[in-house]
Amino acid sequence: MKVSYNWLKEFIDIELSAEELAEKITMAGLEVDSVTKTETYGSVVGEVIDIVEKDNLYLTKVDIGSEILNIATADKNVNLHDKFPVVKEGTLLSDGVKISRKKFGDFVSEGMMLSAEELNLEENSSGLLRLDETLRNGMALSEIDEFDDYIIDIELTPNRADALSILGVARDVRAITKKSIRYPQMDFSLIEKNIKNYISVKVEDYKNCPRYTLLMADVAVKPSPMFMRLRLLKSGIRPINNVVDITNYVLMALGQPMHSFDFNRLSGDICVRRAKKQEKILALDSKEYELDESMLVIADSKKPVAIAGVMGSEESSVTEDTKTVALESAHFNPVSVRMTARKLKLHSESSHRFERGVDPNLCLTASSYAVSLLEKYADAKVYMGYIDQKETEFKPKTIVCSFKGINRLLGSDFEQKAIKEVTEYLDFKPKVISIDKFKVTIPTYRFDIEGEADIAEEVARCMGYDKITPTLPVVQTSFKIKKPVDYAKHQITKTLADMGLSESVNYSFTDSSKLKLFSENEDEFVYLKNPLIEGQDVMRTTLVCGLLDNLKFNMSKNAKSVALFEIGRVFFKESDFAKEFDRLGAVMWGEASFNWIEGRRFYDFYDMKSVAEMLERLFNIEFSYKKTKRKFLHTGRGADLFAEGKDVGFIGELHPDFYDYYDIKFDKNMRIILCEIDLNSIAEYVKSVKMFERLPKLPTVVRDLAVVVDKSVDAFDVKRTIELFDNVYDVVLFDVYDKLEDSSKKSLAFRIVLKNDDKTFVDTEIEEIMNAVFDALSKKFDAKLRG
Amino acid sequence: MYHIKKEFEALIADAKTEEDIKQIKAKFLGKKGKVSELFKQMGGLGDEQKKEFGKNINKLKKYIEDSLTDRQTQIKEIRKKESLEKESIDVTLPARRGFLGSIHPITKTIIEIEDIFKSMGFDVETGYEIEYDKYNFEMLNIPKEHPARDMQDTFYINDNVLLRTHTSPTQIRVMENKKPPVMFISPGKVYRRDSDITHSPMFHQVEGLLIDKDIHFSDLKGVLSDFLRIFFGDVPVRFRPSYFPFTEPSAEVDIGCIICGGKGCRVCSNTGYLEVLGCGMVHPNVLKNVNYPDEYNGFAFGLGVERFAMLKYGIDNIKLFFENDMRFLKQFS
């Protein structure tokens, strides 16, 4: 909300500068976004005394008192004798633009007429700023108060509806500075006509419209006075005509949304009722809205004339021809207004306030202020009497608080007297009722105050949060024993980073059409009801999609080597809710090394396998690697991972067919390798601590063994067979050779470390063991010794 | 004799190899060498003269022998040095290692935040990213029609299930399952239906909750001031009244701008302060919702990890976190 510093000063004396005030109220809970100084640039009042139109330009002569200037303008609405702020050539505007002499044929423009935007009075102007014709030509704008002002932009939290007006902000200023509030003059006189003879109001739904008041007056519609127009501009409201401006002015001043109907455009009496199904209304924003039965409307005998608390209809609105107005000042249920505004996607200054809460006791004060202004600026003749429909009185609630309780919650040491004084200046009328208890009466504009905690906050914010000295609590608590995955995530991250992979973080939602490529089970997808964009419509069931997107993105940036991993959640539908799993995913592509020692090498399956093996070591588990069944992996170059018989993930090359989906050219040297492992399932199989294994007492013996086997034999099985021998301490597979004469065979070479715990080996024993090993291999795998 | 010495000195200065030394040795000290010749000349001299001459020749001989040995050692050393020099390598070449990996700045920041709170005795909890409306809003004192729901544009799965808009549901989840006292933080992803230069539809928060008997707002100030000073260095910290439906009193916490040192700059919109987290004393309604006894109260806080990372590393665009450009990520190795 934008607040004029000058206007605020009409309500309360302020000895602080605008910036100091902004700082003070920010620290009291009204957060100031910005303070903008208005500008005048030495501009003066100029009167247009001649206009010639030429090529969509208006070449004018402007009387600025001391001289007459030639000024060209593009504003169509410039008429003879209109007055505008004028600056001469040479003036420097705040955006760095210098007004210079400009030639339009024979016409030399010697200055410029300004808009409100250029004077920092509003954000976007559509035309020049029209000044009062009573102002003397040549008068400096800086002499007029409204042009020498600050606009304080306050970002109000939704609980502080009470501060959505100049009066509301002034009340907070009072609580901090302890000055008193000045209320505006609200006097007016009445004419013979009595409202009761002209109109009646029936409220059908008091729950949603607890109070409805109406006043009437005969008026003369014309532009409102300049000060009012300027104040509205500074508040971010476009001036329209005096009647509409006055209702907006009262809204800004006191916080009561008001609406003026053209009485002669209403048919019959007013009824506050629910809208009928599919009933339509053409609102003041010139759009038609279809209503439903949950919405409250103000209707005449024929149709709705306003959406209650949101916006009036165009057909009942005040125009230049309006002679008599009916002035609505009502109280609507916040929830009803909020739901209606949301359904219609129609938000106004009025709905903004009603849905946060407007003081039900403000209605008649506001309409009195409005008619007093109408009398002054719209030659209003106010009718006798008023309509005030309500079922109940709106009584303030009382709360009993404890001084000690407040200090205990805050950890403060405020004196009773100080606490009492703060609540006095907040108009809470504190009454001490016992040695530690006091009762406060909460004004009906403070919807946010419910209990002692709220009073404590009021005390703290008015005293200043900085008055509370920081302390440290001592808490006796016990910690939960966690699953290994919870604390291992950071360790996996650190290890993978050390292994040369970079961590990525992707959105949890993805493109359902892409996800379908990687997932068999579409029924398990969790779709978003309201995705932001089409390509983010479903929660991921795999990390692979995001990682492939990352790969593609980096390829477009000419990356030569990509090795990424992500630890994140995947989501599966479970009846109306969802299951979440932690996964580790990785992608590798391109150069695995590119340096002066090793030269260039590309990532392959075994680089990725190091990720899986790292997890085996970290969690003390063992995966079995089986030929993959996943359709998006290369059938011969992929493995599904099993832990204790359960499928926990995969590693492998992306199937060549899938390159097309990602619009990546298949290159047999630079393959895309993927990996995804479910960390939650692994957690179930994590073995407890790996126990210490005694070192061999006697010296070990090293022997090499090279065997030729069929290519289809898994090296793992051969190695495992060797490991099972009692005397075998360690086995290293150090060579695989598959360019043998018989192309169906391969050679595997092992370094075998033998131990004997009883006595030192003799050569014959070693030979015996090695023979036994070889016999086992030849029986099981038809292995031959490599010749 | 003088000439012999001069000749020797000229030759030895030129000697470069052991072969040279050998030849010089033969030339002067060999059987037919110049020194032996001198001895032969001694025959025709008188006793006194002979004695004197002999002494001088011996002196010369000794001088030549010593010089030859010295020179030989010298030559050996030069040779050794030369042969090591030949094996020189370029010590400025990079070390033997593969590509460097990296930890994402968001994770780096979360780890750092966790470490600080763990050292203060906070536990770490995880929550659900897909949540019931009940946990994300209602139990946190935000009923369906509450205007505070406008503050957070929500992704829905169905009418009652949504992507959590903050990490606060973890407060409820933990309190429902654990008796007080509780003291934990909970980092994680959160989602809001909002995307522009400063907003990402997914981002990260760290939630914190401490519930015990007799916890004060001053404790909240103490814990968070210490945390912020450890994380950002010795910066001024200020607490400012604010509003969250699930805390009362509520506060926003600002630190002195670490970019301009409080003088005012673009990053802090010339205020000299940066808003870094929201907090407050847990609202009595929230404690009532989880059936905690009246004598318990406490504080909660929430912070945006991206904001912390952006300030810490000087990152100026939130999109960078989720593009996963290797050139960006590698800067955090």
Ligand SMILES: [Zn+2]
């Ligand atoms: Zn700054």
